[in-house]
Amino acid sequence: MKDAFGTPQSLLILGGTSEIGLAIARRMIARRARTVWLAGRPSPELEHAADSLRTLGADVRTVPFDALDPAPHAEVLGKVFTEGDIDMVLLAFGVLGDQANDEGDPPAAVRVAQTNYTGAVSAGLICAAALQNQGHGSLVVLSSVAGERARRTNFIYGSSKAGLDAFAQGLGDALYGTGVHVMVVRPGFVRTRMTSGMPDAPLATTPEAVATAVELGLRRRSETVWVPGALRVVMTALRHTPRSLFRRLPL
Amino acid sequence: MNQGGLLWANARVCVSFFDDTRLITHFGESIGHCKNVGISGDTVLAMSPDAPSAPADPAQPHTPVSTNTPQSHTAETHGDEDDPFVSISGWGRTAPTTARVLRPRTAAEAAAVVQGWGARGGIARGLGRAYGDAAQNAGGCVLDMTGLARIHTIDGQAGTVVCDAGVSLHRLMEVLLPLGWFVPVSPGTRQVTVGGALGADIHGKNHHASGSFSRHVESLELLTANGEVQTLRPGSDLFDATTGGMGLTGVILSATVRLHRVETSLMSVDTERAADLDELLARLTTDDHRYRYSVAWIDLLARGKALGRSVLTRGEHAPLTALPSRARHQPLDFRPGRLPAPPAQLPRGLLNRTTVGLFNEFWYRRAPRSRTTELQPLTRFFHPLDAVPHWNRIYGGDGFVQYQFVVGHGQEEALRSIIQRIARRGCPSFLAVLKRFGTSDPGWLSFPMPGWTLALDIPAGLAGLGSFLDELDEEVATAGGRIYLAKDSRLRPELLDVMYPRLPDFRALRAHLDPQGVFTSDLSRRLAL
Numbered sequence: 001m002k003d004a005f006g007t008p009q010s011l012l013i014l015g016g017t018s019e020i021g022l023a024i025a026r027r028m029i030a031r032r033a034r035t036v037w038l039a040g041r042p043s044p045e046l047e048h049a050a051d052s053l054r055t056l057g058a059d060v061r062t063v064p065f066d067a068l069d070p071a072p073h074a075e076v077l078g079k080v081f082t083e084g085d086i087d088m089v090l091l092a093f094g095v096l097g098d099q100a101n102d103e104g105d106p107p108a109a110v111r112v113a114q115t116n117y118t119g120a121v122s123a124g125l126i127c128a129a130a131l132q133n134q135g136h137g138s139l140v141v142l143s144s145v146a147g148e149r150a151r152r153t154n155f156i157y158g159s160s161k162a163g164l165d166a167f168a169q170g171l172g173d174a175l176y177g178t179g180v181h182v183m184v185v186r187p188g189f190v191r192t193r194m195t196s197g198m199p200d201a202p203l204a205t206t207p208e209a210v211a212t213a214v215e216l217g218l219r220r221r222s223e224t225v226w227v228p229g230a231l232r233v234v235m236t237a238l239r240h241t242p243r244s245l246f247r248r249l250p251l
Numbered sequence: 252m253n254q255g256g257l258l259w260a261n262a263r264v265c266v267s268f269f270d271d272t273r274l275i276t277h278f279g280e281s282i283g284h285c286k287n288v289g290i291s292g293d294t295v296l297a298m299s300p301d302a303p304s305a306p307a308d309p310a311q312p313h314t315p316v317s318t319n320t321p322q323s324h325t326a327e328t329h330g331d332e333d334d335p336f337v338s339i340s341g342w343g344r345t346a347p348t349t350a351r352v353l354r355p356r357t358a359a360e361a362a363a364v365v366q367g368w369g370a371r372g373g374i375a376r377g378l379g380r381a382y383g384d385a386a387q388n389a390g391g392c393v394l395d396m397t398g399l400a401r402i403h404t405i406d407g408q409a410g411t412v413v414c415d416a417g418v419s420l421h422r423l424m425e426v427l428l429p430l431g432w433f434v435p436v437s438p439g440t441r442q443v444t445v446g447g448a449l450g451a452d453i454h455g456k457n458h459h460a461s462g463s464f465s466r467h468v469e470s471l472e473l474l475t476a477n478g479e480v481q482t483l484r485p486g487s488d489l490f491d492a493t494t495g496g497m498g499l500t501g502v503i504l505s506a507t508v509r510l511h512r513v514e515t516s517l518m519s520v521d522t523e524r525a526a527d528l529d530e531l532l533a534r535l536t537t538d539d540h541r542y543r544y545s546v547a548w549i550d551l552l553a554r555g556k557a558l559g560r561s562v563l564t565r566g567e568h569a570p571l572t573a574l575p576s577r578a579r580h581q582p583l584d585f586r587p588g589r590l591p592a593p594p595a596q597l598p599r600g601l602l603n604r605t606t607v608g609l610f611n612e613f614w615y616r617r618a619p620r621s622r623t624t625e626l627q628p629l630t631r632f633f634h635p636l637d638a639v640p641h642w643n644r645i646y647g648g649d650g651f652v653q654y655q656f657v658v659g660h661g662q663e664e665a666l667r668s669i670i671q672r673i674a675r676r677g678c679p680s681f682l683a684v685l686k687r688f689g690t691s692d693p694g695w696l697s698f699p700m701p702g703w704t705l706a707l708d709i710p711a712g713l714a715g716l717g718s719f720l721d722e723l724d725e726e727v728a729t730a731g732g733r734i735y736l737a738k739d740s741r742l743r744p745e746l747l748d749v750m751y752p753r754l755p756d757f758r759a760l761r762a763h764l765d766p767q768g769v770f771t772s773d774l775s776r777r778l779a780l
């Protein structure tokens with residue numbers, strides 16, 4: 001159960017090797033979390049991630065999960081919930097893709113969309129139903145500022161995050177009053193392997209900062225969290241910038 | 252701000268309009284936009300003295316139990332009629348979860364419900380005055396006991412009352428005071444049920460003299476997981492596991508409670524200031540035994556030399572002879588007044604170091620240096636906060652946490668160190684309460700132990716509060732103390748075993764009595780009780 005500050009005791013992280021996801025897990029373990037499920041594509045990295053959390057004192061288990069293969073989602077994720085309540089589900093999987101290449105490689109672009117959007121629709125609906133059965137819990141969705149307004153330079157990724165973001169908002173409204181809380185997290189540029197090799201964007205931040213923002217959001221039962229918080233204002237301005245100007249901005 | 256004013260005005264209308272209705276829920280009726288607020292210990296009982304037990308709901312002649320009746324919860328539900336899930340939280344309004352709320356009217360209905368409430372189990376709920384998650388059960392059932400509210404018999408000779416567990420202490424006072432009897436133990440609010448008083452084995456200002464509530468119970472009826480009703484008496488394991496057992500051994504259906512004889516409904520009160528913690532502890536130690544009731548309001552924002560400065564109020568029921576002659580013909584009058592409730596939605600951060608600091612300063616200065624045998628209405632002495640319905644809303648949307656711990660005699664340095672940390676940290680808590688406990692009570696999970704207990708309210712939104720309280724817990728545990736489950740909403744589960752040595756017995760008894768976990772609450776899940 002979550003405590004008075006919204007701190008969970010049990011976590012399910014989809015995208016079990018995600019650097020942001022693991023930073024959040026470490027933070028929650030430092031607070032109250034004792035049970036952690038890491039769902040992801042089986043790999044030595046996934047097992048290594050599990051070991052790293054075990055050394056912090058958590059009871060960690062891994063389950064196979066591939067966003068691109070939704071057929072087994074219900075069974076695999078369902079099993080996790082039969083083992084005990086999950087206080088917080090984190091959707092942390094996602095791929096950035098390679099816009100320059102993917103514009104000329106439609107199947108690759110579709111994989112980005114399917115991972116980030118349809119994969120999340122499948123996993124999100126399944127986890128939401130399970131949380132609703134428990135009568136409590138938070139579904140935390142890692143969206144992105146990139147979904148707020150699609151940019152010339154990464155609109156494939158951006159549009160998949162826009163879809164995810166809209167889906168999560170709608171799901172949150174559908175679950176309002178059921179005891180289940182859906183929180184959309186919109187980080188800006190976070191320094192992880194996803195962005196490695198790329199120059200820092202303005203307001204670049206760290207996985208730990210995302211974890212801090214998630215912790216605060218859980219306590220306040222926020223519906224939307226921007227990381228860093230200043231992005232809320234920046235994105236409001238960008239959202240209202242005329243197209244003719246927006247497409248020429250160096251973003 | 253306009254809107255706030257409007258809500259405030261509406262709330263006032265509600266109060267006067269419903270003055271003598273039986274059960275009012277204050278949110279929802281006048282506050283249209285306030286959706287899905289759910290139940291947060293917010294139902295307020297205001298029964299007229301002749302209120303009969305509520306009649307069966309004519310709208311649902313075939314259902315044995317009315318689910319989520321309108322009078323008990325006008326709160327928004329989601330889904331349709333056969334899906335009456337309601338959002339529920341404790342008095343602190345933190346960590347709400349949803350559950351199906353069932354409101355039995357008879358013991359037989361309660362038994363039928365318990366048999367069929369499914370895999371996520373259920374838990375009894377009284378008036379939701381526990382601060383945390385003790386009376387909620389996510390995804391399962393919550394048994395609203397306020398429908399079982401009959402006073403069966405009053406023995407005016409022996410001074411005992413037999414009543415249903417859903418009867419509130421407020422109701423008991425209304426009925427018993429005119430007969431010259433008072434409840435044996437009263438907490439800081441009258442809005443608790445007899446079931447809740449036993450479930451948490453509550454203590455009052457008279458703990459040093461009279462012990463906890465369960466010490467004044469001759470017997471109780473407990474509905475257990477297998478659907479049987481057992482009559483329990485003090486001294487049996489199940490009685491001692493049930494009193495303080497937070498509803499986890501079963502549903503208390505009724506109890507026989509021994510009462511305290513009074514001549515008037517007034518209190519004779521001595522008030523004194525103590526300039527610092529040393530003076531406070533010295534006074535409580537030397538002359539607490541002279542008073543039946545004793546408590547100290549402590550200013551936790553005071554630091555340095557003023558650390559622990561407090562206002563002691565100690566008293567006794569006033570004898571008839573203490574009343575002025577014109578008051579003597581109606582000495583047992585009981586007419587608690589009520590102020591309008593604060594609006595349902597208030598901003599965060601209303602209570603901060605500055606506002607609370609000013610309040611505490613005023614409170615301390617207002618108190619006389621020393622005044623003796625002042626006559627006070629009983630309600631003002633015992634339940635000053637009850638005058639403002641829903642005062643818990645002043646903490647805004649984040650809600651608040653009550654932190655209450657006890658450390659034994661000889662652990663005064665631990666007490667001082669904790670108070671120092673709270674003061675240094677500047678926790679904006681007004682009217683914190685310090686009391687000296689008497690001997691321990693027999694309940695396995697009863698909270699009191701001989702020593703010092705401190706209770707304070709803190710806004711849950713205070714940055715870093717979680718870790719700060721974790722540190723205090725460690726000090727409390729190291730000093731051999733414990734925290735109070737009825738107030739808890741955040742303890743680290745590992746510490747519970749250290750604080751409650753009889754926990755293994757409690758767990759073993761539950762495993763035996765209720766192997767399926769029919770009785771389950773958010774508290775029991777969170778703390779693995």
Ligand SMILES: Cc1cc2nc3c(=O)[nH]c(=O)nc-3n(C[C@H](O)[C@H](O)[C@H](O)COP(=O)(O)OP(=O)(O)OC[C@H]3O[C@@H](n4cnc5c(N)ncnc54)[C@H](O)[C@@H]3O)c2cc1C
Nearest residue numbers: 377378379380381438439444446447450453454497498503
């Ligand atoms: C302003 C204020 C002041 C307070 N002051 C004090 C004080 O001075 N001393 C003190 O000890 N406490 C105090 N409390 C706490 C309060 O007395 C307890 O939390 C009490 O248990 C609340 O009773 P309730 O009927 O509201 O029960 P709830 O809060 O609804 O439930 C509390 C617990 O009792 C169990 N329970 C309720 N009914 C039954 C039943 N019929 N059968 C089995 N279990 C049941 C529940 O399962 C739950 O675990 C105070 C609370 C407030 C809000």
Ligand SMILES: NC(=O)c1ccc[n+]([C@@H]2O[C@H](COP(=O)([O-])OP(=O)(O)OC[C@H]3O[C@@H](n4cnc5c(N)ncnc54)[C@H](OP(=O)(O)O)[C@@H]3O)[C@@H](O)[C@H]2O)c1
Nearest residue numbers: 015017018019020041066067093094142144189190192194
């Ligand atoms: N980094 C940023 O700047 C930034 C900004 C905003 C939002 N986000 C979002 O935050 C989330 C986490 O990002 P991160 O920075 O932590 O990146 P990361 O370390 O690269 O993590 C991405 C995760 O997604 C998983 N994944 C990819 N494809 C998958 C598939 N088909 N099935 C299952 N899992 C799959 C990866 O698992 P494998 O180990 O199996 O590859 C990995 O666990 C992502 O959704 C990302 O879009 C990131």
